[in-house]
Amino acid sequence: MAYKHLLVQAEQGIGCITINRPEVRNALNAATIDEIRDVLNNWKKDSNVQVVVIIGSGDTSFAAGADIAQLRERTVFDALEARMQSFYSELELYEKPTIAAINGYALGGGCELAMSCDIRIAGSNARLGLPELNLGIIPGAGGTQRLARLVGRGKAVDMILTGAIIDAEEALRIGLVTQVAPLDKLMETVRITAEAIMAKGPLAVRLAKLAIQTGLDTNLQTGLVVERLAQAVLYTSEDKREGTAAFLEKRRAEFQGR
Numbered sequence: 001m002a003y004k005h006l007l008v009q010a011e012q013g014i015g016c017i018t019i020n021r022p023e024v025r026n027a028l029n030a031a032t033i034d035e036i037r038d039v040l041n042n043w044k045k046d047s048n049v050q051v052v053v054i055i056g057s058g059d060t061s062f063a064a065g066a067d068i069a070q071l072r073e074r075t076v077f078d079a080l081e082a083r084m085q086s087f088y089s090e091l092e093l094y095e096k097p098t099i100a101a102i103n104g105y106a107l108g109g110g111c112e113l114a115m116s117c118d119i120r121i122a123g124s125n126a127r128l129g130l131p132e133l134n135l136g137i138i139p140g141a142g143g144t145q146r147l148a149r150l151v152g153r154g155k156a157v158d159m160i161l162t163g164a165i166i167d168a169e170e171a172l173r174i175g176l177v178t179q180v181a182p183l184d185k186l187m188e189t190v191r192i193t194a195e196a197i198m199a200k201g202p203l204a205v206r207l208a209k210l211a212i213q214t215g216l217d218t219n220l221q222t223g224l225v226v227e228r229l230a231q232a233v234l235y236t237s238e239d240k241r242e243g244t245a246a247f248l249e250k251r252r253a254e255f256q257g258r
Helices: 030-043 068-072 076-081 083-092 109-116 143-151 153-162 168-174 183-198 202-216 220-235 238-248
Strands: 006-011 013-019 049-056 061-063 098-102 105-107 119-123 127-129 165-167 179-181
Touching (some): 006 030, 013 183, 030 083, 049 183, 127 168, 168 179, 179 183, 202 220
Parallel strands (some): 013 049, 098 119, 119 179
């Protein structure tokens, strides 16, 4: 399917979504968000896509925030509807692993998009921040919540109140991104990470995500119960039998996702 604001391809298990609005530094408008949601929905049951990668077109911007022209016209009712916030929650809970390949500016809604992905790999040119207070608003697509969970309350308050834009190395140091790669090696690094994930049991990947996400939003004991139940499900799976057999037989496991 052709999209107006995206380039989409799937190859060797990796589905890549490229935000393609270079004229506005890949800013995110409502139509772009709707298109990303449509791609993800189509890939849910597509066994040819095991890992999803999101990147921006060109080599200067991942996504430079929300479309300010649209933002200027938004009302209290738009804020209460919270379309972007709701979509990022869907992305965070997406059943397949997601990787943000941050190839330049990831500001405002673009930074919030990256934070909603499971893994964030930054190019050496990446710049990240939540400068919404400069516009008289706050990060409203999960930024106030996810940033604090990733980097800690103190650093999140500092970044949001000052509108600081940090480079890739600082983002790595504080835990906002998980890896930094030279820009010309960014997709190679993303591919290596994706292939490492795809070598694992897909049911185990899905349930590991679920256990981590659920545990972060509850107390330790409830999280441990979720972990125990997820493990119980996996102990009944064919993937578990295949994985243990392959280890003992010193061969590569052939997981089937069941």
